Amino acid sequence: MKKIIFAVVVLAVAGVPLAIGGKYALHVGSMIAITATLALSMNLMLRIGQVSMAQGAFMGMGAYSSALLTMKLDWSPMVAMLASAVVVGMLAVALGFVFLRIKGVFFVLLTYAFAQIVNLSIQEASTWTGGNNGLYGIPKLAILGFRMVEPSAFYLCALAVAVLAWAVVHSVFRSRIGAILDSIEQDEGLSRALGTNALRWRVAVFGLSAVLASLAGSLFAHHLNFLSPANFTFLQNVDLLIMNIVGGVSSPTGAVLGALILVPLPELLRDAKQYELLIYGGILLGSLLFLRDGLVGRLGRLSFARRAVQTMREAGHGAA
Amino acid sequence: MALLEVDGVGRRFGGVQAVADVTFALQPGEVFGVIGPNGAGKTTLFNLIAGLFEPSSGRVVLDGTDITGWPSDSVARLGIGRTFQGVHTFKGVTVRENLQRAALLAHSFDPLRHFGNLMRRRSSVDVAVCEDVARFVGLHDRLEETAAGLSYGLKKLLGIGMALMQQPRLLLMDEPAAGLNPTEKRRLGEVIRDIRQMRCIDVMLVEHDMKLIMETCDRILVMNQGRPIALGDPTQVRSDPAVIDAYLGVDYDFA
Numbered sequence: 001m002k003k004i005i006f007a008v009v010v011l012a013v014a015g016v017p018l019a020i021g022g023k024y025a026l027h028v029g030s031m032i033a034i035t036a037t038l039a040l041s042m043n044l045m046l047r048i049g050q051v052s053m054a055q056g057a058f059m060g061m062g063a064y065s066s067a068l069l070t071m072k073l074d075w076s077p078m079v080a081m082l083a084s085a086v087v088v089g090m091l092a093v094a095l096g097f098v099f100l101r102i103k104g105v106f107f108v109l110l111t112y113a114f115a116q117i118v119n120l121s122i123q124e125a126s127t128w129t130g131g132n133n134g135l136y137g138i139p140k141l142a143i144l145g146f147r148m149v150e151p152s153a154f155y156l157c158a159l160a161v162a163v164l165a166w167a168v169v170h171s172v173f174r175s176r177i178g179a180i181l182d183s184i185e186q187d188e189g190l191s192r193a194l195g196t197n198a199l200r201w202r203v204a205v206f207g208l209s210a211v212l213a214s215l216a217g218s219l220f221a222h223h224l225n226f227l228s229p230a231n232f233t234f235l236q237n238v239d240l241l242i243m244n245i246v247g248g249v250s251s252p253t254g255a256v257l258g259a260l261i262l263v264p265l266p267e268l269l270r271d272a273k274q275y276e277l278l279i280y281g282g283i284l285l286g287s288l289l290f291l292r293d294g295l296v297g298r299l300g301r302l303s304f305a306r307r308a309v310q311t312m313r314e315a316g317h318g319a320a
Numbered sequence: 321m322a323l324l325e326v327d328g329v330g331r332r333f334g335g336v337q338a339v340a341d342v343t344f345a346l347q348p349g350e351v352f353g354v355i356g357p358n359g360a361g362k363t364t365l366f367n368l369i370a371g372l373f374e375p376s377s378g379r380v381v382l383d384g385t386d387i388t389g390w391p392s393d394s395v396a397r398l399g400i401g402r403t404f405q406g407v408h409t410f411k412g413v414t415v416r417e418n419l420q421r422a423a424l425l426a427h428s429f430d431p432l433r434h435f436g437n438l439m440r441r442r443s444s445v446d447v448a449v450c451e452d453v454a455r456f457v458g459l460h461d462r463l464e465e466t467a468a469g470l471s472y473g474l475k476k477l478l479g480i481g482m483a484l485m486q487q488p489r490l491l492l493m494d495e496p497a498a499g500l501n502p503t504e505k506r507r508l509g510e511v512i513r514d515i516r517q518m519r520c521i522d523v524m525l526v527e528h529d530m531k532l533i534m535e536t537c538d539r540i541l542v543m544n545q546g547r548p549i550a551l552g553d554p555t556q557v558r559s560d561p562a563v564i565d566a567y568l569g570v571d572y573d574f575a
Contacts, residue, residue, distance in 0.1 A: 174441065194425040
């Protein structure tokens with residue numbers, strides 16, 4: 001029953017941009033789906049207790065690589081997107097064996113430095129990337145020769161990737177792998193004493209998170225048809241972090257919920273632009289103070305409370 | 321052939337020689353104790369075997385495989401289980417899930433090779449084995465309680481149960497009796513003897529509690545200031561002049 005309600009709510013929410021229709025609503029919908037995928041990639045890292053500032057860089061790599069493969073080598077966008085994700089994932093695995101030996105603040109700084117290097121490289125390699133002037137004329141997404149010119153078609157593709165990303169993160173954490181990752185996060189010494197290679201598991205998660213970020217980056221490139229290094233700064237990572245905190249770190253649904261709330265916010269506040277940061281800050285402060293496990297935690301407790309009330313009522317009927 | 325051979329093992333931390341030139345071999349089927357005053361290097365010796373530190377000299381050989389300097393998870397996979405000084409459990413989850421996680425962590429270390437098996441649900445791990453081990457350490461009626469809610473003594477027993485889920489060949493126990501009351505200590509002594517006799521797992525323990533050591537160990541290594549000073553069965557060790565000298569004035573009761 002709970003699953004059916006969940007599916008109905010998801011379908012209803014996903015249907016909103018299609019119902020409103022028009023380029024603008026579908027653009028916002030696509031951006032939510034892309035950002036939700038990114039927030040999921042950050043969620044994976046947070047679940048293993050590491051705040052990564054490299055997710056924006058992986059997104060940028062996916063975006064530029066997909067854009068350049070389609071523009072310079074005439075690859076099909078879908079093939080370019082998948083190939084970029086594989087390469088970025090492999091790169092993350094290689095880097096992970098070095099990065100993930102380091103924890104806490106130092107990991108944040110290390111990934112920050114890495115992201116800066118990637119961003120500066122994009123700026124400097126201007127013959128390829130257009131540098132700070134940006135890269136124009138990236139082709140629209142196409143799947144098996146079918147070009148996603150209609151905004152609704154692209155929206156459905158971005159939505160499919162986001163749903164897939166959610167399903168992957170959800171099933172990983174519901175499975176035995178989730179138990180292993182939780183164990184490593186809670187007590188690494190004990191996990192290792194029991195025979196688990198903690199580094200290898202963390203590297204695997206880092207790789208998966210990079211794949212998701214890269215896919216989102218490629219979608220971003222083929223959606224906007226224009227890229228600039230300014231899209232992939234460290235602020236991107238901070239936004240993803242905030243989405244996870246607002247939505248709830250402890251579940252992939254929280255990450256999606258965070259994106260769903262924070263991405264449309266600037267659009268809704270267009271007439272009150274000067275208050276945008278204030279409201280943004282208020283939401284963050286409010287969720288840090290009042291929502292310990294984010295919105296998902298709050299919803300979970302609500303349904304728990306409802307169940308408790310129902311049980312009491314039934315017990316009351318029984319007694320009467 | 322000996323299960324574990326420790327050959328001239330030493331470890332230096334800066335200017336401090338924490339452990340120097342320790343040599344012994346564990347005979348199959350024995351409970352082996354390591355004792356010594358505070359700072360004798362017992363726990364360091366343990367950590368050198370379990371792979372938490374790398375020895376600065378000497379060799380550690382498990383059943384013919386040289387494991388000197390191996391990381392702790394590789395040592396664990398080769399068959400050395402360990403329990404910790406103090407308690408280490410996964411606090412927020414139930415006793416059952418602690419045991420399940422222990423089996424999982426011990427037996428599915430390779431993400432790629434075990435992928436299909438690993439994508440199954442968390443709760444499906446070795447139900448029968450969990451219950452068997454829980455009964456063995458006396459936690460079978462507390463399987464659904466969270467680990468954080470157990471008494472200190474029961475948490476320690478859970479730690480032993482988790483190490484058993486690993487199905488080790490050798491179990492290293494670092495001060496298992498520390499912090500336990502006399503009843504719990506008696507129970508612990510029984511569990512250690514059962515581990516040896518019923519599960520056929522060799523046990524090596526570091527302990528301060530002389531009564532437990534004298535009652536459960538077949539052989540005892542006595543250390544002082546990082547060096548071994550005596551090795552023998554409990555009666556030999558008790559009457560060894562070097563041992564009495566090391567403990568003199570420390571008011572130890574040789575039970």
